[in-house]
Amino acid sequence: MPAASLQLPSSAVIRPAGPRDLAALLEIEASCFESDRLSERSFRRLLSGESAGTLVECTQRHVRGYALVLYRRGSRTARLYSFAVRRECRGQGIAKRLMTEMLRLAAARGCTRMRLELRRDNVAARRLYERAGFRLFAEAPRFYEDRMDALRLERPLQPGRTTRALPIAGKGKLAA
Secondary structure, eight states, rough: OOOOOOOOOGGGGEEOOOGHHHHHHHHHHHOOSSOOOHHHHHHHHHHHHHEEEEEEEOOSEEEEEEEEEOTTTOOOOEEEEEEOOOOGGTTSSSHHHHHHHHHHHHHHTTOSSSEEHHHEOOHHHHHHHHHHTOOOOOOOOOTTTTTOOEEEEEOOOOOOOOOOOOETTTTOOEOO
16 A cells, blocks of 8 residues: 655645654654653554554655654554654644644544553643543653653544545555
């Protein structure tokens, strides 16, 4: 199946990540997270497996952000495992576009809800997630390496819903 990409303003696209994006993903991870970073080995495994989906938002020059979602066989719950936008690219709507597409794809896979954890002190991320319809359902004390508590959020999805067709990269055709 060809990789799909969503055409965005100013020559940016959202597309599935692949091995060619590994260096950029590691760079974003290192610049955005002080601890609990994904390793190169983890990224390689997640990019090549069927239990995860990773989207990148990029221009012709570089990857500006990514969303990594985990799926478990037999479960209708998707887990947003990692989500980051380069600091110098924030405030351009990249996070909102990645969030919208990530939620759409999880619903298209038949998921009925998405869950995530975030640091209690990450106020900006919490605002983004709440604007996207996520709500607090639990807390996890000392969840992170530095013993910071995590907030656990979730939002319902409409399974099978595909509200937007995606152009196939390089083909100019539409695919659901």
